[in-house]
Amino acid sequence: MDVYKIKGGNRLSGTIKVSGAKNSAVALIPASILANSPVEIHGLPEISDVWTLKSILEQLHGEITFEKDGKMTINPTNMVNIPLLNGNVTKLRASYYMMGAMLGRFKRAAIGLPGGCFLGPRPIDQHIKGFEAMGAKVTNHHGTIYLCADELRGAEIYLDVVSVGATVNIMLAAVLAKGQTVIQNAAKEPEIVDVAAFLTKMGAKIDGAGTSIVYIDGVDELHGTKHSVIPDRIEAGTFMIMAAAVGDGITIENVVPLHVEALTEKMREMGVDVRQGKESIFVPKAENLKAVDVETLVYPGFATDLQQPFTVLLTQAEGCSVITDTIYSERFNHVDELRRMNACVRVEGEAAIVTGPSPLTSASVVASDLRGGAALVIAGLLAEGETEIHDIYHIERGYSSIIEKLQGLGADIRRETIRPETQPDPVRKSPIQHGHEKNTAYDFMLVPGQVGPSCLSNNYMDGSGSGHRA
Ligand SMILES: CC(=O)N[C@H]1[C@@H](OP(=O)(O)OP(=O)(O)OC[C@H]2O[C@@H](n3ccc(=O)[nH]c3=O)[C@H](O)[C@@H]2O)O[C@H](CO)[C@@H](O)[C@@H]1O
Numbered sequence: 438m439d440v441y442k443i444k445g446g447n448r449l450s451g452t453i454k455v456s457g458a459k460n461s462a463v464a465l466i467p468a469s470i471l472a473n474s475p476v477e478i479h480g481l482p483e484i485s486d487v488w489t490l491k492s493i494l495e496q497l498h499g500e501i502t503f504e505k506d507g508k509m510t511i512n513p514t515n516m517v518n519i520p521l522l523n524g525n526v527t528k529l530r531a532s533y534y535m536m537g538a539m540l541g542r543f544k545r546a547a548i549g550l551p552g553g554c555f556l557g558p559r560p561i562d563q564h565i566k567g568f569e570a571m572g573a574k575v576t577n578h579h580g581t582i583y584l585c586a587d588e589l590r591g592a593e594i595y596l597d598v599v600s601v602g603a604t605v606n607i608m609l610a611a612v613l614a615k616g617q618t619v620i621q622n623a624a625k626e627p628e629i630v631d632v633a634a635f636l637t638k639m640g641a642k643i644d645g646a647g648t649s650i651v652y653i654d655g656v657d658e659l660h661g662t663k664h665s666v667i668p669d670r671i672e673a674g675t676f677m678i679m680a681a682a683v684g685d686g687i688t689i690e691n692v693v694p695l696h697v698e699a700l701t702e703k704m705r706e707m708g709v710d711v712r713q714g715k716e717s718i719f720v721p722k723a724e725n726l727k728a729v730d731v732e733t734l735v736y737p738g739f740a741t742d743l744q745q746p747f748t749v750l751l752t753q754a755e756g757c758s759v760i761t762d763t764i765y766s767e768r769f770n771h772v773d774e775l776r777r778m779n780a781c782v783r784v785e786g787e788a789a790i791v792t793g794p795s796p797l798t799s800a801s802v803v804a805s806d807l808r809g810g811a812a813l814v815i816a817g818l819l820a821e822g823e824t825e826i827h828d829i830y831h832i833e834r835g836y837s838s839i840i841e842k843l844q845g846l847g848a849d850i851r852r853e854t855i856r857p858e859t860q861p862d863p864v865r866k867s868p869i870q871h872g873h874e875k876n877t878a879y880d881f882m883l884v885p886g887q888v889g890p891s892c893l894s895n896n897y898m899d900g901s902g903s904g905h906r907a
Pocket residue numbers: 460463530531558559560561562563564565598599600601602603624741742764765
C-alpha cells in the first residue's frame with residue numbers, strides 16, 4: 438500500500454505546469470468511439486481515470502496507443518459492443534459517458550453504474566431523462582444500466598438541475614441522432630465547450646456549447662480528427678491555493694486565467710495579489726490573509742472541486758470564514774482529517790466554518806476523495822513535521838505527476854510503500870474503498886414497465902456489430 442509522506446514547512450518557489458483537463462479528457466476518450474476513423478488527442482493528463490478509460494475502450498476492441506507526452510491515438514473502427522459490467526466502469530465517475538457514446542454508436546449498451554468520488558448522492562436521472570426523450574429505453578437491472586433504441590431522435594430536453602455530466606452525455610447521444618436536439622438549462626463548464634469543439638472537428642453540428650441552451654443537429658457519420666485538450670482549471674486552482682498557502686512566488690503555466698476567475702477574485706479578496714498572464718498566473722508570497730465567505734456554484738461560479746483545497750487556505754486566514762457547497766452538500770469528508778492536523782473547522786449543514794489562523798501539525802490522514810486528498814497535500818506542505826496520506830489512489834485519479842511537480846518547487850514529498858498493518862483504523866478509510874465497491878449513482882432506480890436485459894438484440898452479448906452505418 439502506497440502513501441505520500443510530506444515534511445511540511447518548506448517555502449516553495451519556481452514554476453509549475455498544469456496538465457490537460459481531467460474532466461475534458463474523460464469525455465473526449467469516450468466521444469472518440471463515435472468516429473469512423475482514427476482520432477488523435479494531445480495533452481492528456483497521465484492520471485488513472487485516463488488509463489481506466491483506455492482499458493474500457495480496449496475491452497471493446499478499440500486499438501489505442503498512449504504515449505509519454507500525453508498523445509493518445511484511438512482507432513475505433515473495429516470496436517464491438519460488449520457489456521461493460523462492474524470492474525473498470527466502477528473506478529471512475531466519467532464511465533457514465535460510455536452510455537451516451539455507446540448509445541450514439543451502437544444504439545444499445547449495458548453499463549455498470551459509475552464510481553468516482555463519494556460526495557453524497559450523485560444521481561444520473563437527468564442523463565437518463567435525456568436518453569429517454571431521444572427514444573431510448575433505459576432500465577437499471579441489478580446495478581447495470583441497459584439502454585436501447587431502434588432509432589435515436591432529436592428532442593427538446595430541459596435539465597431539472599444544471600449538470601455537466603448530463604449535458605455532455607446528451608450531446609454524445611445526440612450527435613448521430615435523427616434531427617435536432619435542444620438542451621435547455623445546460624451546464625456551461627469549459628470542458629463542455631472543449632468536448633463540443635472536438636465533436637465539431639469530427640463533423641458534428643453543435644451550437645451554443647458554453648451557454649445554457651445547446652443545439653445539436655444530428656449527422657449521419659463522424660470522422661477522425663486531431664485535438665488538444667484544454668488545461669485543467671481545477672489542477673491550476675489547486676496550485677494557486679497551494680502557492681498562496683506555502684509559496685514564496687510561484688508561476689503556474691498552462692492556465693486559461695478566465696477559467697479560474699472566481700477563485701482569483703476570492704483570493705484577491707483574501708489579500709493575495711494574484712497576477713494573470715496570457716496563459717499563466719503568478720502568485721506572490723501571501724501574508725496577512727483575511728477570512729472570506731465562499732459559495733460553490735455552477736460555472737462560472739466558484740467550483741465545488743476547489744472547495745476542499747480552499748478550506749485549507751482559509752485555516753491560515755485571520756477570522757471566521759464560511760464555505761458553503763451548494764452543489765454537493767455533503768462534500769466535507771476532508772474536514773475530520775484537517776481537524777486531526779489542528780485545523781479549527783466544523784461542518785454545519787451545507788457549510789464548513791473555519792476559524793484561523795491555525796498552525797497545522799502533521800498527522801496520519803486518509804484521503805476521502807480526489808479533492809479531499811489534494812486538500813491534505815496542501816495541509817501537509819503547511820504542517821510542522823511529517824504527514825502521511827493514505828488512500829492516495831483518489832489523488833492519482835486527477836493529478837498527473839503530482840509528486841514530481843511539487844518536488845520541482847522544493848517540496849519535501851515522496852511516495853512510499855508501507856506495511857498494511859501501519860494503515861489507519863479501517864473506520865477512517867475513505868468511503869469508496871479503492872474506487873471499486875461503491876457506485877455513486879444509486880438513486881437511479883428500476884422503473885416498472887421499462888425494459889431489462891431482454892431488450893438487447895441477439896448479436897449484442899457476443900459482441901458482434903461495429904455500430905457504424907453500412
Ligand atoms: C467527470 C466530471 O466531469 N466530474 C465533474 C462533474 O461531475 P458530475 O457530472 O457528476 O456533476 P453534475 O454537474 O452532473 O452534478 C451537479 C449537481 O447536479 C446533481 N445531479 C446531476 C446529474 C443528475 O442526473 N441529477 C442530479 O441531481 C448532482 O447531484 C449535483 O448536485 O461536475 C461536477 C460539478 O461541477 C464536478 O464536481 C465533477 O468534477
